[in-house]
Amino acid sequence: MKDHLIVFDTTLRDGEQSPGASMTKEEKVRIAKQLEKLRVDVIEAGFPAASQGDFDSVHAVASAVKESTICGLARAVENDIRKAGEAIKPANSGRIHTFIATSPIHMEKKLRMTPDEVVERAVWAVKRARDFTDDVEFSPEDAGRSDVDFLCRVIEAAINAGATTINIPDTVGYSMPHQFGSLFKELIERIPNSDKAIFSAHCHNDLGLAVANSLSAVRNGARQVECTLNGLGERAGNTALEEMVMAIKTRQDVFDVDTRINTKEILAASRLVSNITGFAVQPNKAIVGANAFAHESGIHQDGVLKHRETYEIMRAEDVGWSTNKMVMGKHSGRNAFKTRLEELGMVFETEQELNDVFVRFKELADRKHEIYDEDLQSLITDNSNQRVENEIYRLIALKVSTETGEASKAEVTLWVEGKELYAMAEGGGVVDATFKAIESLVKSGASLELYSVSNVTNGTDSLGETSVRLEKGGRIANGQGSDTDIVLSSAKAYINALNKICGNSVKKHPQASV
Structure with a gap:
C-alpha cells in the first residue's frame, strides 16, 4: 500500500498574495468548489484576521465545501486564532494553521523576540488553536534559514502542545532540493515525538525549485505538500499543484506515495484561477500550458503517431484536455448545451445561472460559427458580464x-x-x-x-x-x-x-x- 500524500491547496490564501490576484468572496467560493471537485484534501481559504472581507470569505468557503478540510491561517496572537476559529466553524472539517518565525534574522529583526520567547509563544498558539479544533497545523516560518537544533526544539514543543501537522516552509525559496530533503530526514529522525504529527512542505519558487524541493521533501518523509494552482503566489510563486501531482502520478516507480486528486479536473481548475485572477498561463507551462501536449517537430510528430509514449509521458486527457474540440453551434438547444457543460465538469447551482450562461452562449453563436470547448469554458469563467457587488x-x-x-x-x-x-x-x-x-x-x-x-x-x-x-x-x-x-x-x-x-x-x- 502506498502512503497517502495530503494535498494542501493555498491558492485562496498564499496565491492571493500575488499583486493583483485579490479575489472576491464569490470568486473564492467558485474556486473552492472546483478544488473540492479536484478532491483536494485541505483548502487554506484565507487569513481571517487580515480583514472583514477575508473573514467572510473563509466563513463562506467553510459553509459551501463539504468534502475538503477548510483551513484558516493565523499568526501566534489571540485575535488571529480566535478569528480563524470563528471563520472555520461551519466546516465539516476545520483546521487552524498558526505560525511564528524561527530564523535568527526574523526573530531579531521582525519579531524582536528571543528564542525562548518564540518557543513559549508557539506552544501557547497551538494550545489556543486546540480550543477551536483538534486539527492544528504549526509552521516555523523561514525554516529553511533556521538553526536545525532550534527547529527540533520548537517543533517538539509544538507537537507536545497538540499540533497534528508540522509544516516546514522554505519561505524565501532559498533551499536546494538535496538540502531541503535532508532537512526533513534529519528533523523526523531527531525529534522524539515526530511520529505524532504529519510533516508538510511549503516551498516558494524564487529560484525555480519549488516543485523539486517539495518532491525531495516527499522522498524524505513529508506526507503533505502545500501548493497552488498554476504555481500562483507572491513573488515567483509557490509549488504548482498540477506539476507536483502529475510528477507523483507519472513516476510511481520513484515515489512510495499517491494522492487522491481527480487529475481530469486539473485543466478546468487552472483555467478558472487564470480567468479570475487575470494571471495568464504561459503556453509552455507544464501540464496546463497550451503547448504542453503539442508537437511541431516532424520527428516528434512521426513518433507520437506511431506510438504515443515515444514522446509523451502522460495522456492529455488525464489532466482534462479534450480531444473533442468542436461541440456546439447557433442551432444547439438548451439541453445539448447543458449536457456538454456537464461532460466538461461544469454544473450550476441554480437554473437561473444556467439560463444566464445560455443567453451568452446564443449571443456568441450569432457571431462565431463554431463553438469549441475552450469557448464554453471561457463563457463560464468570464465574470465581466456578471454584476459585481456595489457595482458603480x-x-x-x-x-x-x-x-x-x-x-x-x-x-x-x-x-x-x-x-x-x-x-x-x-x-x-x-x-x-x-x-x-x-x-x-x-x-x-x-x-x-x-x-x-x-x-x-x-x-x-x-x-x-x-x-x-x-x-x-x-x-x-x-x-x-x-x-x-x-x-x-x-x-x-x-x-x-x-x-x-x-x-x-x-x-x-x-x-x-x-
Whole structure:
C-alpha cells in the first residue's frame, strides 16, 4: 500500500498574495468548489484576521465545501486564532494553521523576540488553536534559514502542545532540493515525538525549485505538500499543484506515495484561477500550458503517431484536455448545451445561472460559427458580464473608428450610478481611445499597470480574453473580459477592474499588517 500524500491547496490564501490576484468572496467560493471537485484534501481559504472581507470569505468557503478540510491561517496572537476559529466553524472539517518565525534574522529583526520567547509563544498558539479544533497545523516560518537544533526544539514543543501537522516552509525559496530533503530526514529522525504529527512542505519558487524541493521533501518523509494552482503566489510563486501531482502520478516507480486528486479536473481548475485572477498561463507551462501536449517537430510528430509514449509521458486527457474540440453551434438547444457543460465538469447551482450562461452562449453563436470547448469554458469563467457587488459602472454602448493616418476615436456610453453618461476621445489606437473615453467619465485616478489579450481558440473569430490591471493608492485590481471583438473585451475588462478598485472590493495584501 502506498502512503497517502495530503494535498494542501493555498491558492485562496498564499496565491492571493500575488499583486493583483485579490479575489472576491464569490470568486473564492467558485474556486473552492472546483478544488473540492479536484478532491483536494485541505483548502487554506484565507487569513481571517487580515480583514472583514477575508473573514467572510473563509466563513463562506467553510459553509459551501463539504468534502475538503477548510483551513484558516493565523499568526501566534489571540485575535488571529480566535478569528480563524470563528471563520472555520461551519466546516465539516476545520483546521487552524498558526505560525511564528524561527530564523535568527526574523526573530531579531521582525519579531524582536528571543528564542525562548518564540518557543513559549508557539506552544501557547497551538494550545489556543486546540480550543477551536483538534486539527492544528504549526509552521516555523523561514525554516529553511533556521538553526536545525532550534527547529527540533520548537517543533517538539509544538507537537507536545497538540499540533497534528508540522509544516516546514522554505519561505524565501532559498533551499536546494538535496538540502531541503535532508532537512526533513534529519528533523523526523531527531525529534522524539515526530511520529505524532504529519510533516508538510511549503516551498516558494524564487529560484525555480519549488516543485523539486517539495518532491525531495516527499522522498524524505513529508506526507503533505502545500501548493497552488498554476504555481500562483507572491513573488515567483509557490509549488504548482498540477506539476507536483502529475510528477507523483507519472513516476510511481520513484515515489512510495499517491494522492487522491481527480487529475481530469486539473485543466478546468487552472483555467478558472487564470480567468479570475487575470494571471495568464504561459503556453509552455507544464501540464496546463497550451503547448504542453503539442508537437511541431516532424520527428516528434512521426513518433507520437506511431506510438504515443515515444514522446509523451502522460495522456492529455488525464489532466482534462479534450480531444473533442468542436461541440456546439447557433442551432444547439438548451439541453445539448447543458449536457456538454456537464461532460466538461461544469454544473450550476441554480437554473437561473444556467439560463444566464445560455443567453451568452446564443449571443456568441450569432457571431462565431463554431463553438469549441475552450469557448464554453471561457463563457463560464468570464465574470465581466456578471454584476459585481456595489457595482458603480456598466458599459451601455461602444463605437470606435480608425483610419490610416488619422487618430483613432471611441464613443462610450456608461451607466454610472443610475445615470447614462456619454464621452468621446481620441487615442493612439482604438483601445487607447476607449480607455481614455471611459476615464473622462469616471475620473478614477487609477494607473494602468497591465494590459494583455490572448485568444481562446484559433481563428480570427476566436474569443479574445483581455486582462487589465489597475493601481490606485497602493491597491491593485484585475479586470477580465471576453468577446470576439477585442476592443469590446478590453472595455469590459477595464470596467470590471474599475468596479473592483473604485467600489472598495479590493483588500490590501493579506499579511500587510504582519
